[in-house]
Amino acid sequence: MERSCLAVILAAGESTRMKSNMSKVLHKVANRPMIAHVMEAVGRADVASAAVVVGRDAEKVIRAATIPGIEVESYLQTERLGTGHAVLAAREAIARGYDDILVAYGDVPLITEAPLIAARQGLAAGNDVVVIGFHTDRPTGYGRLIVDDGELLAIREEKDATESERAINWCNSGLMAINGRKALDLLGRIGNNNAKGEYYLTDLVEIVRSLGGHAIAVDAPEQETMGCNNRAELAVVERLWQERRRHELMLSGVTMIAPETVFLSYDTKIGRDAIIEPNVVFGPGVSIEGAAVIHSFSHIEGAEVMAEAEVGPYARLRPGARLAEHSKVGNFCEVKKADIGVGAKVNHLTYIGDSIVGAGSNIGAGTITCNYDGVNKHETRIGERVFVGSNTALVAPVSIGDDALIASGSVITADVPADALAFGRARQEIKPGRAKLIRARNMAIKAAKQPKG
Incomplete structure (x- = not known):
């Protein structure tokens, strides 16, 4: 869009209902702070500037909200006097004269760019306020959107609604867009003549209409507008995010045998024709x-897993692991x-760390x-076509040359040249009859420990 836009992100909540020692918006969905999900959607709505209104954990919140492509500023909200008051904490940024002001919340991690773009398009069409609403079968407790002939007349809180207005199932999400050229004037007209003495953004609709302006509402899926106030809601949001992303991946050509048991991170990348079996967990940074x-x-x-490689079952790939084409990391590795x-x-049953394993090599069980x-950490370099026998310890730093053979049960502490056979174990000896004597001795010791009588 050619219009300039500032996103005002409200993120000053105290996390009271979350029962947490950190800011609510820092709690993670798909291994990413909630506010970072919101910022991603804002960025995709062609917004390059954001004013984040913060309270507790201000520095951590700003770090979490800072993503590529968006210039982020922070504004501290010292008092909690309603949403209108919170937005005005970013007065300095709003005063720069953007075409559009988007108001969003740091605890709505399922939002996508589509409703935000629709709201901005509503401003471009000449409206002064565009409210993002959602339809629900459970409207109780939400403000209702009162619409007539396409015009948004008011947002009616349930306690003030008539019986017919309570029957409306189009509800206010709290997200909205405001004409940036008029924003400070409109926000300054919000009063606090209500039971709580607070300043509510919802009053903007009637203020705009009283001044001869226009307000409309655009629709968003109910899931996208879902806020997160406690741990139970956090679990619901996680489930919904996972379901959405799994569905996207399967439609792109990924096979998931039991998708409900696969857990993804916000940045998990999986290519076409990959097969993901049940009960797999992806942390951040996986391709x-x-x-x-x-x-x-x-x-x-x-970790990075290349084409036609194979992992598991019961395998763990930690950061920095890279599996080339047709390689395999098997069970309990x-x-x-x-x-x-x-x-x-x-x-x-093998651990490979800080290492390079060459093409075609085979690492035996228990290595x-x-x-x-x-x-300090040290590197192990294993050449191509090396065979490492079972139960081997490679003590780094050490290098194994191409086509070398390492005998089972070896402890290798020195470099092994190419084509060499290396033993690093004691020579086997056999003592005839010794096992019988040892058993007899052990049985006598055991008998001596038994109580008398």
């Missing part, structure tokens, strides 16, 4: 390319800050890279 398979009960965070090369296999000396 899964096409035709990869993520087996059940895997946990992936900060953990990979951290490591590159697994093309076609390489880490199949069973670990000993990457931490108690103070």
